[in-house]
Amino acid sequence: MAALTRVSGSVGLISLLNPPVNALSAAVRQGIVDTVRRAVSDPQVKSVVICGQNGVFCGGADIKEFGGHMSGPPLVPIFNTIEAADKPVVAAIEGSALGGGLELALACHYRITQSKARLGLPEVSLGLLPAAGGTQRLPRLIGVPAALDLITTGRHLTGAEALKLGIVDQVTDQNTVEAAVKFALSIVGQSLESRRISTLPCPCPADIDAFFEGVMQRVKKSAHGAIAPVACVQAVQAAATLPFTQGMQREQELMATLFGSGQARALQYCFFSQRVVSKWSSPSGSRWDTSKPKPVTKVGVIGLGTMGRGITVALALAGLSVVAVETQQQQMMAAQHAVSGMLERTARRRGVSLVGDQIRYSVELEAVADVELVIEAVFEDMALKEKLFKQLSTLCKADTLLCSNTSSLDIDHLASQTHSPQLVVGMHFFAPAHVMKLLEVVYGPRSAPQAVATAMELGKRMGKVSVAVGNCSGFVGNRMLMPYVEEASFLVEEGASPEIVDRALEEFGFPMGVFRMSDLSGLDVGWKVRKARGLVEPGQMSRVRQGRRYSPLGDLLCEQGRFGQKTGRGWYLYDSAGSREAQPDPWLQSFLEEYRARQGLVSRRIDSQEVLERCLYALINEGFNILQEGIAAGPEDIDMIYVFGYGFPRHRGGPMFYASQVGLAQVLQRLEHYQQLHPDIPHLRPSSLLRRLVSSGSPRIQRWREIIRMPHSSL
Numbered sequence: 001m002a003a004l005t006r007v008s009g010s011v012g013l014i015s016l017l018n019p020p021v022n023a024l025s026a027a028v029r030q031g032i033v034d035t036v037r038r039a040v041s042d043p044q045v046k047s048v049v050i051c052g053q054n055g056v057f058c059g060g061a062d063i064k065e066f067g068g069h070m071s072g073p074p075l076v077p078i079f080n081t082i083e084a085a086d087k088p089v090v091a092a093i094e095g096s097a098l099g100g101g102l103e104l105a106l107a108c109h110y111r112i113t114q115s116k117a118r119l120g121l122p123e124v125s126l127g128l129l130p131a132a133g134g135t136q137r138l139p140r141l142i143g144v145p146a147a148l149d150l151i152t153t154g155r156h157l158t159g160a161e162a163l164k165l166g167i168v169d170q171v172t173d174q175n176t177v178e179a180a181v182k183f184a185l186s187i188v189g190q191s192l193e194s195r196r197i198s199t200l201p202c203p204c205p206a207d208i209d210a211f212f213e214g215v216m217q218r219v220k221k222s223a224h225g226a227i228a229p230v231a232c233v234q235a236v237q238a239a240a241t242l243p244f245t246q247g248m249q250r251e252q253e254l255m256a257t258l259f260g261s262g263q264a265r266a267l268q269y270c271f272f273s274q275r276v277v278s279k280w281s282s283p284s285g286s287r288w289d290t291s292k293p294k295p296v297t298k299v300g301v302i303g304l305g306t307m308g309r310g311i312t313v314a315l316a317l318a319g320l321s322v323v324a325v326e327t328q329q330q331q332m333m334a335a336q337h338a339v340s341g342m343l344e345r346t347a348r349r350r351g352v353s354l355v356g357d358q359i360r361y362s363v364e365l366e367a368v369a370d371v372e373l374v375i376e377a378v379f380e381d382m383a384l385k386e387k388l389f390k391q392l393s394t395l396c397k398a399d400t401l402l403c404s405n406t407s408s409l410d411i412d413h414l415a416s417q418t419h420s421p422q423l424v425v426g427m428h429f430f431a432p433a434h435v436m437k438l439l440e441v442v443y444g445p446r447s448a449p450q451a452v453a454t455a456m457e458l459g460k461r462m463g464k465v466s467v468a469v470g471n472c473s474g475f476v477g478n479r480m481l482m483p484y485v486e487e488a489s490f491l492v493e494e495g496a497s498p499e500i501v502d503r504a505l506e507e508f509g510f511p512m513g514v515f516r517m518s519d520l521s522g523l524d525v526g527w528k529v530r531k532a533r534g535l536v537e538p539g540q541m542s543r544v545r546q547g548r549r550y551s552p553l554g555d556l557l558c559e560q561g562r563f564g565q566k567t568g569r570g571w572y573l574y575d576s577a578g579s580r581e582a583q584p585d586p587w588l589q590s591f592l593e594e595y596r597a598r599q600g601l602v603s604r605r606i607d608s609q610e611v612l613e614r615c616l617y618a619l620i621n622e623g624f625n626i627l628q629e630g631i632a633a634g635p636e637d638i639d640m641i642y643v644f645g646y647g648f649p650r651h652r653g654g655p656m657f658y659a660s661q662v663g664l665a666q667v668l669q670r671l672e673h674y675q676q677l678h679p680d681i682p683h684l685r686p687s688s689l690l691r692r693l694v695s696s697g698s699p700r701i702q703r704w705r706e707i708i709r710m711p712h713s714s715l
């Protein structure tokens with residue numbers, strides 16, 4: 001799994017051979033041990049270059065090995081041997097040097113990289129830390145603050161950025177291995193003393209204790225309960241305060257606490273799930289590997305409200321030509337101004353040149369006549385969308401894909417308004433559309449495989465995590481959100497305050513609880529949806545609607561003009577309209593007391609366990625219904641939707657993974673308990689798939705797809 005050849009007379013070239021990313025599997029590690037030993041002992045070899053096969057240096061430790069029994073030689077002694085070699089060793093970095101891959105490069109005496117290569121220590125995003133010396137060598141090489149930034153965020157650098165930081169010695173746009181071999185020839189005989197990073201002092205900020213205290217506070221705040229970032233800070237602190245050998249010991253101890261943790265399992269599940277969802281399939285049998293996307297260069301966006309503007313920006317940033325249509329002249333001018341601002345800010349942040357010139361604005365719908373794909377982003381009004389799809393079907397080219405950004409309306413119904421229903425799919429973006437990573441691609445029963453493949457591919461080009469889902473009210477994300485939000489309101493009726501509910505969810509790891517989120521997005525959004533569903537009865541307090549329990553609290557607040565942050569009051573009070581600082585509102589407290597009294601509800605103490613169980617298990621239960629109906633192909637699809645679109649803490653793996661960790665039998669038992677107490681809440685009735693999984697012995701989440709597909713009796 002590693003090969004040694006001699007090139008240019010005296011350079012030992014070691015190639016890692018483990019496609020696709022040359023991960024450091026047991027066989028590769030053994031290969032490195034063997035080839036390094038041979039190269040070092042061969043008198044004809046004067047210097048060594050390490051590279052990876054097929055244009056990729058090394059994607060790091062083999063993550064697949066982490067789940068099982070680890071065997072083979074460990075990395076730390078291998079890297080120490082490389083660093084201690086008395087012949088110069090040069091890393092030739094192409095493609096990626098990530099995690100253990102970069103740690104391997106740091107053990108080498110010199111590093112030469114392709115300018116576009118990606119370098120980084122992303123272990124934190126897998127719930128780990130760079131435990132093959134990364135936390136000890138990187139701070140010694142580039143200083144504590146820069147190393148902390150890379151290790152606690154896991155962000156990738158380009159080769160050019162790595163040069164600026166001093167991680168690499170040379171960047172090349174030519175053949176990297178050839179450049180490294182040439183370099184290796186030129187340094188034979190030079191002293192290696194200053195090239196062994198472990199022997200260097202660690203450049204530290206002046207008041208080191210105060211510095212680390214500040215860093216720890218910041219990291220804990222943004223970690224939302226994740227433990228790996230905290231351990232990363234502790235490991236770097238060891239580099240700053242201890243000799244190398246003791247620092248390495250501390251690194252190993254900290255790694256041991258992370259390695260078997262539930263958070264590491266959840267984050268590694270997320271890594272693989274992100275890749276699983278790109279390999280989509282639908283119940284009709286169409287699949288990612290048999291459906292070829294149609295090439296798309298020019299896209300029309302219709303409706304330039306908040307969503308349309310974000311979508312336009314995201315398309316332009318992905319290098320596509322955009323025809324942006326808004327029929328209201330004034331709204332068009334405002335949108336043009338806003339889009340330019342968003343592009344300017346993004347270009348500045350990314351350090352790239354502006355990309356606005358490929359956007360053409362128009363007030364005429366006919367402007368999209370020659371595009372290959374249209375994304376409709378007008379108001380959530382079925383009549384308006386029906387009319388638009390009819391028009392588009394006539395004026396666009398016969399093979400133009402017509403996509404809707406609707407967040408809940410029936411894609412199949414929209415398709416039925418067109419001449420070619422097979423060319424219609426949903427592309428449900430999340431606000432702000434140029435920032436949020438999630439895209440739900442919604443296929444209807446008539447959507448052609450090519451239409452789904454094209455929307456998935458376009459999402460990928462836009463840097464999104466695209467998840468293909470079936471058509472139902474709310475699709476996957478918003479459908480599951482309904483029971484979650486409803487449970488929160490029921491808990492407030494029963495005695496909780498918005499603060500109690502939000503605190504429990506935020507301690508669980510959500511960046512925002514349900515009520516703060518509702519205040520941010522606007523209470524009127526849900527009000528409109530409930531009105532459209534015929535649930536709102538103005539001025540009425542009845543708590544049973546359409547035959548099931550209903551909480552009119554949100555409607556009553558909207559009737560008072562309390563729409564959340566934008567009006568300065570909602571579930572919380574704000575200093576002024578638009579302010580973000582949520583304060584408990586004494587008015588709301590009295591309002592709730594009066595409401596409960598009028599409803600004959602006796603307020604009771606509600607603890608965070610009940611909040612979590614009722615909100616999360618209701619959401620998870622709907623997830624099982626969605627899986628059972630085939631709306632999502634597997635639990636990974638649901639989990640990625642929730643992690644990338646709804647702020648579900650990544651270190652918990654997503655709702656379905658979380659359920660698997662809690663134990664399916666436990667989730668079932670608690671749902672049964674709550675359903676007995678609240679028989680008028682249908683979403684607490686356990687899903688039959690959940691029951692089926694429990695009676696199949698609660699298999700590992702990776703096996704759920706098999707059980708879902710198994711024929712079963714509905715009895």
Ligand SMILES: CC(C)(COP(=O)(O)OP(=O)(O)OC[C@H]1O[C@@H](n2cnc3c(N)ncnc32)[C@H](O)[C@@H]1OP(=O)(O)O)[C@@H](O)C(=O)NCCC(=O)NCCSC(=O)/C=C/CCCCCCCCCCCCC(=O)O
Pocket residue numbers: 020021023059060061062063064070075096098099100101118122123126128129130131132255256259260272275276
């Ligand atoms: C950027 C990439 C490298 C490439 O991206 P792209 O080209 O888009 O390709 P992908 O689709 O992402 O990937 C292609 C396929 O390759 C698979 N893949 C990728 N990387 C890995 C990997 N590292 N391991 C395994 N497989 C990998 C991927 O799944 C795809 O497969 P498929 O086609 O879908 O089947 C990109 O892939 C990427 O970013 N990769 C991950 C990079 C990364 O995160 N690297 C860090 C890995 S962790 C690490 O390196 C840690 C090092 C520290 C030392 C570890 C020591 C461990 C043992 C210590 C034990 C101590 C505990 C003691 C406990 C006790 O005492 O009990």
